Amino acid sequence: MASASTAVPGTGRAALSIDVEDWFHTENLRGVIAREAWDRCELRVEQNTMRMLEILAKWKARSTFFVLGWIAERCPQIVRAIAVAGHEVASHGYGHELIYSLEPGKFRADVLRSKKHLEDLTGNPVRGYRAPCFSITPWAVPILKEVGFEYDSSVVPTVAHDRYGRLHGVEAGKPVVLLCDGFYEVCVSCVRLGKLELPWGGGGYFRLVPYSLWHRGVRVILRSGLPYVFYIHPWEIDPGQPRVKGLKGANAFRQHVNLSRCEERFTALVGALEWMPLCDLIDLWKAGSSGTQPQSLPA
Numbered sequence: 001m002a003s004a005s006t007a008v009p010g011t012g013r014a015a016l017s018i019d020v021e022d023w024f025h026t027e028n029l030r031g032v033i034a035r036e037a038w039d040r041c042e043l044r045v046e047q048n049t050m051r052m053l054e055i056l057a058k059w060k061a062r063s064t065f066f067v068l069g070w071i072a073e074r075c076p077q078i079v080r081a082i083a084v085a086g087h088e089v090a091s092h093g094y095g096h097e098l099i100y101s102l103e104p105g106k107f108r109a110d111v112l113r114s115k116k117h118l119e120d121l122t123g124n125p126v127r128g129y130r131a132p133c134f135s136i137t138p139w140a141v142p143i144l145k146e147v148g149f150e151y152d153s154s155v156v157p158t159v160a161h162d163r164y165g166r167l168h169g170v171e172a173g174k175p176v177v178l179l180c181d182g183f184y185e186v187c188v189s190c191v192r193l194g195k196l197e198l199p200w201g202g203g204g205y206f207r208l209v210p211y212s213l214w215h216r217g218v219r220v221i222l223r224s225g226l227p228y229v230f231y232i233h234p235w236e237i238d239p240g241q242p243r244v245k246g247l248k249g250a251n252a253f254r255q256h257v258n259l260s261r262c263e264e265r266f267t268a269l270v271g272a273l274e275w276m277p278l279c280d281l282i283d284l285w286k287a288g289s290s291g292t293q294p295q296s297l298p299a
């Protein structure tokens with residue numbers, strides 16, 4: 001494995017996260033596959049997650065897996081395989097509802113159901129949460145803390161996406177933020193281009209941008225002394241996923257762009273850096289090992 005560590009505090013820390021959901025859970029497909037139809041869709045998440053586990057094992061990389069509760073109930077073997085391989089099991093909520101579309105009480109029930117189920121499966125506390133489609137909103141933070149999470153990783157500090165949520169005080173250049181007592185936000189990475197912060201942490205952007213350019217951007221982030229935080233979904237390495245009639249425009253593009261090249265790119269990126277799960281990044285940050293103390297901000 002190539003070493004990216006240097007003597008500069010914070011440089012070379014790369015944290016990997018995988019949002020474990022299936023191809024039909026995406027917001028892109030909401031208009032063409034109803035929630036009630038999910039149980040009739042072909043489950044492909046197990047084979048894709050197992051493939052990702054193989055890639056990580058080859059490069060001795062460790063990751064956080066934000067597992068959707070809906071998946072954990074139907075495929076508990078995936079959660080056990082993730083835990084046995086030494087990765088962090090975290091929560092992607094239960095039903096993949098955008099937070100700002102839910103009442104606070106329903107949100108609390110959704111995250112609690114997923115957290116408890118994952119903890120029952122692994123026997124370990126679940127520390128982290130990631131909102132579906134990064135739809136975090138300020139009222140959700142005290143609920144996440146109250147039900148026992150230690151961190152959220154749902155902010156991409158950019159204006160370049162219409163669905164992403166925001167939290168007060170969380171912005172580009174602050175990769176880990178202490179939101180309230182004992183509760184942290186870990187941002188997904190962006191790279192600065194002029195005055196713009198471009199999403200550089202994964203998703204359709206990772207599939208769209210040529211790999212050599214993407215890798216250059218990652219090095220720029222790491223050299224700046226910030227950690228690099230990346231995310232991907234198992235369905236993104238699956239070009240064989242069903243094509244649904246009626247999916248058009250931006251949604252079709254976001255779902256399908258360069259799926260056939262993604263496994264190769266993911267493998268190259270995993271092999272290019274030393275990866276840790278997000279919980280390790282927070283522990284390093286808490287210990288001051290990253291060289292920058294967390295900033296205390298109102299929730």
Ligand SMILES: [Zn+2]
Nearest residue numbers: 019021132133
């Ligand atoms: Zn998701």
